[in-house]
Amino acid sequence: MSRYRPEPDYTHGADEQVGVLLSNLGTPDAPTAPALKRYLAEFLWDPRIVELPRPLWWLILHGRILRTRPQRSAQAYKTVWTETGSPLLETTLEQREILQRLLSERLSGPIKVVAAMRYGHPSIQEGLDELRSAGCRRIVVLPLYPQYSATTTASTFDAVAAC
Incomplete structure (x- = not known):
């Protein structure tokens, strides 16, 4: 593979x-803790966002941040979320x-x-x-x-x- x-096919002329x-x-897809966890994991894993050695940052991100921040962030997102998203x-x-x-x-x-x-x-x-x-x-x-x-x-x- x-x-x-x-x-895509190309047609001349x-x-x-x-x-x-x-x-x-x-x-995030929704103002919920699981959706915020997925969003924050993608966002905070970008090396342009956090410039730390990846193994060290992985431990911090998964050991602390993604265990606590999604729930707090979900509450904040709920205050601005609309009926349409x-x-x-x-x-x-x-x-x-x-x-x-x-x-x-x-x-x-x-x-x-x-x-x-x-x-x-x-x-x-x-x-x-x-x-x-x-x-x-x-x-x-x-x-x-x-x-x-x-x-x-x-x-x-x-x-x-x-x-």
Whole structure:
């Protein structure tokens, strides 16, 4: 089995579909301790977030942090969670819809915009898979961070490169 993902079929002469991947930081799937544990494990394991030797950090993360923080964090998330879910995910999906509409109105070729989260769902992998499945030959990655930082933008491009 190949370690590379198959590329979608290419038709010469067809308009090239451009994909835009909007990427935000992330959010847990629910304001519950199990969902927060999964989210925090993914987020805090990123070496761009915590720059400690991995064996030492694994012991701290799994021995202490993931045993206590998810329950406290779940309580905080419940205070901002809405009936439709995570406010950050809702806002990112609204931005996706607006950008899709604006680009479709202003550009002549086909374009597809998807939203993804660096940590959590929809993941960057899921977003890139969706764009590739739609036949996007060129993909623009647009991190939704106000400034460059190794913990945000660089981490996003690390995840894109790993896909």
